[in-house]
Amino acid sequence: MAQIFKPSANHITQATLMGLAIGVPTVWLAIAALSRSPANTKVNVPLNQPIPFSHQHHAWELGIDCRYCHTSVEKSSYAGLPATETCMSCHSQIWTNSPLLEPVRQSYETGTPIKWNLVNKVPDFVHFNHSIHISRGLNCNTCHGPVQHMQITYKGNSFQMQWCLECHRAPDRHIYKDETRPDLQPRQQVFNLYWKYQTTGLDGLSERERALMLGTFNGTDNPKEREAGKQLVKDYGIKVQQLADCSVCHY
Amino acid sequence: MANKETLNNVLITGENSYASVEDSIGRLILKPQLHQRGWWIFFFIGLAGTGLLGVSITWLVYQGVGIWGNNQPVAWAFDIVNFVWWIGIGHAGTLISAILLLFKQQWRNSINRFAEAMTIFAVMCAGLYPLLHTGRPWVAIFWLFPYPNIMGMWPQFRSALEWDVFAVSTYFTISLVFWFMGLIPDFATMRDRSRNKFGKIAFAILSLGWRGSNQHWHRYEQANMLLAGLSTPLVLSVHTIVSYDFAISTVIGWNVTVFPPYFVAGAVFAGFAMVMNFLIPVRAYYGLKDLVTIRHIDWMCKILLATGMIVFYGYILEVFYGFYSGNVFETALTKDWRFNGPYSGYYWALILCNGIIPQLFWIPKMRTNLLVVWLVSFVVGIGMWLERFVIIPISLTNNYLPASNKMYYPTMWDFMMFGGTIGFFIFLMMLFLRFLPAINIFEMKDLLHKVINDESKVEPTVEAMNSKMNPTPAKEEVPA
Numbered sequence: 162m163a164q165i166f167k168p169s170a171n172h173i174t175q176a177t178l179m180g181l182a183i184g185v186p187t188v189w190l191a192i193a194a195l196s197r198s199p200a201n202t203k204v205n206v207p208l209n210q211p212i213p214f215s216h217q218h219h220a221w222e223l224g225i226d227c228r229y230c231h232t233s234v235e236k237s238s239y240a241g242l243p244a245t246e247t248c249m250s251c252h253s254q255i256w257t258n259s260p261l262l263e264p265v266r267q268s269y270e271t272g273t274p275i276k277w278n279l280v281n282k283v284p285d286f287v288h289f290n291h292s293i294h295i296s297r298g299l300n301c302n303t304c305h306g307p308v309q310h311m312q313i314t315y316k317g318n319s320f321q322m323q324w325c326l327e328c329h330r331a332p333d334r335h336i337y338k339d340e341t342r343p344d345l346q347p348r349q350q351v352f353n354l355y356w357k358y359q360t361t362g363l364d365g366l367s368e369r370e371r372a373l374m375l376g377t378f379n380g381t382d383n384p385k386e387r388e389a390g391k392q393l394v395k396d397y398g399i400k401v402q403q404l405a406d407c408s409v410c411h412y
Numbered sequence: 413m414a415n416k417e418t419l420n421n422v423l424i425t426g427e428n429s430y431a432s433v434e435d436s437i438g439r440l441i442l443k444p445q446l447h448q449r450g451w452w453i454f455f456f457i458g459l460a461g462t463g464l465l466g467v468s469i470t471w472l473v474y475q476g477v478g479i480w481g482n483n484q485p486v487a488w489a490f491d492i493v494n495f496v497w498w499i500g501i502g503h504a505g506t507l508i509s510a511i512l513l514l515f516k517q518q519w520r521n522s523i524n525r526f527a528e529a530m531t532i533f534a535v536m537c538a539g540l541y542p543l544l545h546t547g548r549p550w551v552a553i554f555w556l557f558p559y560p561n562i563m564g565m566w567p568q569f570r571s572a573l574e575w576d577v578f579a580v581s582t583y584f585t586i587s588l589v590f591w592f593m594g595l596i597p598d599f600a601t602m603r604d605r606s607r608n609k610f611g612k613i614a615f616a617i618l619s620l621g622w623r624g625s626n627q628h629w630h631r632y633e634q635a636n637m638l639l640a641g642l643s644t645p646l647v648l649s650v651h652t653i654v655s656y657d658f659a660i661s662t663v664i665g666w667n668v669t670v671f672p673p674y675f676v677a678g679a680v681f682a683g684f685a686m687v688m689n690f691l692i693p694v695r696a697y698y699g700l701k702d703l704v705t706i707r708h709i710d711w712m713c714k715i716l717l718a719t720g721m722i723v724f725y726g727y728i729l730e731v732f733y734g735f736y737s738g739n740v741f742e743t744a745l746t747k748d749w750r751f752n753g754p755y756s757g758y759y760w761a762l763i764l765c766n767g768i769i770p771q772l773f774w775i776p777k778m779r780t781n782l783l784v785v786w787l788v789s790f791v792v793g794i795g796m797w798l799e800r801f802v803i804i805p806i807s808l809t810n811n812y813l814p815a816s817n818k819m820y821y822p823t824m825w826d827f828m829m830f831g832g833t834i835g836f837f838i839f840l841m842m843l844f845l846r847f848l849p850a851i852n853i854f855e856m857k858d859l860l861h862k863v864i865n866d867e868s869k870v871e872p873t874v875e876a877m878n879s880k881m882n883p884t885p886a887k888e889e890v891p892a
Contacts, residue, residue, distance in 0.1 A: 165603070165616040174621070196562055323564025330564075 202321065204306075207313035208280050211264050214314070221309040224359050226352060227301055234301075235348060238290040242277055245269045280314050281305065287410050297336060297397055298347025300354055306376035309355065317376050327380060329405045333390030334380035336397070337369065347397070424522075428702055430857050437851045438605050440698055447846055450697055455842040461835005468829040469544060477547040481822040486808040490826040491545035493800040494833060496654055497682070498538030499580065500675075500796060502587070503647060504683025505531030509590060510643035513636070518862070519711055521855040522703045526694075527687050528591040529848070533840040534686075535584045537833040542576070544829075572656035579653040583646050590639045596622050597632065598849040651679040658803065664741045665749075665807030668733060674726030678796060681719035681766070684712050685792035690841060692786045694850070703851055706780050713779040716792065720770035723799070727767060741812055749810045750802065754819060759802050765795025 199206050219225050228234060230243035245268040252262055268275045281304075283289050294304075302308060306317015318324055328335045339350050339357075358366060358374050369386070372378035381387060394401060403409065424433070440446060472479060482489045505527035512520040542556070543549040554561050556577045558569075567574045599619035606612045622628060655675035658666035688709065695704040734746030750759040769791050772778045779785065805820040844850065 165612050171621060193560070319562075321562040321564075323562050326564040 197319070197321075202316065202319035204316045204319055207311075207315045208278050209313065210278055211275055213261060213312075216308050216311045216314055218312075220355070221359075224355075227308075227355070228352065234291045235295050236292055238288070238292065240291045245275060280316055281320060283320060288412060289410065295351055296348045297399065298338060298350045298393075299335065300351050300373050302373050302376055303335060303378065307374065309358075309374075325410070326405055329409070331380070332399055332401060332404060333387050333394050334382070336390050336393045336399070337386075338389070338393055339370075424702060424705070424856070424860055424863055428860060430860060433703070433856045433860055434601060434605070434853055436700060436703065437849050437853050437856070438602060440845060440850060441602060441847060442605060442607065442611070444846075446698065451842060451846070454838055455846075458835050458837075458839025458842050461832055461837075462839045463835075464828055465540075465832025465836050468825055468832050469540075471825065472544060472547070472829070473549065477545065479823060479825040481820060481826055483818060483820065485811055485816050485818060486805050486820040488545075488808060489805040489820055490822055490830060491541045492657075493797065493804050494830050495538050495541035495545075496675075496800045496804070497797050498534045498541075498833065499583075499654055500651060500679035500682040501686045501793075502531035502534035502538070502583070502683060503651060503676070503679035504687050505529070505534075506583070506587060506643050506647045507680050507683070508687075509594075510640045511647060513640045514644060518859055519708055521859050522705075522851050523687065523691065523708060523712075524855075525591075525594065525852045526691060526850055527683070528587065528594070529841070529844045529850075530683070530686060530690065531587045532584070532591055533837050533844075534683075535580065535587065536840070537837050539580060539584065540833065542580075572653065572660050575653045576657060579646075579650045583650045586639065586643050586646060590643060593632070593635060593639065594852060595848065596620055597624065597854045598852065600624060601853050602849060647680075648676055651675045663807055664739075664745045664810060664812070665730075665803065668730060670726055670729045670733075674723060674729075677719045677722035677726070678766075678799060681716060681723055681792060682796035684716050684719070685789040685796070688712055688716075688785060688789040689793060692782055692789075694845065696782075698845075698850075700851065703856060709782065709785055710776075710779045713773045713785060713788075716789070717770055717773040720766060720773075720792070724767040727763060741810075745807065745810050749806055755802070755806045755809075758798055758806070762795055762798040762802050765791045765798060769795075 195201060220227065230247055231240040232243075234240035245265060248262075248265050249269050252265060256262055264275060267273075302317070304318055304320075306315070308314070308317070338347070339345065339354065342350065342353060345353055354366075354370060354373070357370070363371050363374070366374065369378065369381065381390070428436075477491075480490065482491070505524075508520045508527045509524045509531075512524075543552050546552040546555065554563070554565065555567060556574070558566050567577075596619055599615050600622035603612055603615035603619050606615055652672040652675065655671035659668060659671035661667060691704060692709070695701055731746055731750075734742045737743070749755060769788055772784065772788055778788075809817060809820055811817055
């Protein structure tokens, strides 16, 4: 009987099977890797703004407090973006002719708010509250990365749910108290850290604080620090057993 | 329908040779003209049903589960009823292909392919419901399957619903592999017999280079036994786990320890009924009466009777528990929501369909009367659906807090989707009949060999085969 396929068909079949065996997991892993990479998360990818605002210049070089612009961060779920008037409180006096600031002046004259591009966003069905995180002493940089060193602002962390859960499942890995300033409330400690950094430089900071300021802190595994974290969790009345419940953020 | 076929212990009747066995099965594929009006009618019914299914799924995804009659407290209704019903129907195929193979029951050879195909198609229909009853099947992927996702979320491994995912997907995979593997030698036969080029190439690809060498057969037999061993626990485990969805909850009428064995028996019961519903018309229409004999039908009826009795025993136990538990809610469910009350008609219909009517099979004549067999099987199919309806929505309408009691009414879309899956099932069965060997050719030849040479001590052949006296000349045979 005549053969339907040539002997090479065997090799083609084997190659196909091998290709499937390698190809399917490869595609699977590639999707997994891509969804976690900056291409998707935009971590470390500067986002262009109508005005090239520099946190590095304002927060670090000039030492302006975060709360000068993000006024509601301690009291509200929303940290707040500054009104044009806030910008003009200085820029009506300095750099009044800078072409880069033209959109600010425009906005001020016409009463139209500046359309900033949102860098950090959570989905509509996630209720994130800034005030509770600040009042538990979590530094801004824990989530936002080294903002005081950003020329054009970028995302410091992925804000994917598994990232949120890293802390919500084990808050003792992240929660912290500045031992050198026991007099400070957790809320004050957040902003004091920036002053400390300004006055002493990196050398005056503990290893953990240094990592926090440079945006490389990913939670501690040091047993001693975790023990301290556990004590703080207890003192602050953080209910770990329900911190990772769906309804904590999705309500 | 002719009901005057003789009953004897011969598993292959008529004048048959290896070539004629091959031909009577193979011609269903090779001669399209055999599929006349009857085939086309059912094909279009199936196609229309598939369309209906497509429409109802689209509307469901667009609108959400609100189009169904589900409510609070009846959160599970037609969706889960149909899921359990379909899963159950698949069980006959696995029982036949795995357990009867291990028990060396020769009579399984002529029905196993058919029943296995039904298993796969039924599981496909069943699988739609758990996905779709979430209303958002695309998110159901991470609700059901554990994979390291960017949400850091895992399914609840302590839930029977999660075990269900594994039970059903394992079941489908193993059944599919088992079925395909059994088809390979037959695909090779079809490749060799096929006259048109497309058929040749298609079957050549599907037969994966099968040449029928000793080594091939040796490996085939080993793999077959391994897969049979793997599928055997599945016959019991799948429906046991499905029954856990209910049995491990605290809902009145669900929390019953007899559920696992009673569900498994019910599954085999429903499965065999469905096999007969399809097989009886098919064997008559396509002239396969020599291969699927009245002896097969008779035995299947006996299995139907046996499993039916187990199921009936389960119903009796449910009533017994209802009173023996001394739990007022259990008693009230039995008395006021099953024996009496708005749904009592469905309960009594269930007892009639599954408990009373199958008892007809005690009478030998009834087991060989094809019309009776077909009708009883049909009634059993309805009865098994009613059983799930009685258990699932009716138990949910009745609650610990009487203020929460609420009636359940299915909507048009509930029925459309159910009808749609039935249509889809018929559609796949028609394609199966048209394009795949509906009966296992090589196992039938093997059986014929045993019948002719009287090797089989299990099945003493009473009537000598004609073909033994007039053996077919060897040159007509296509080498296996």
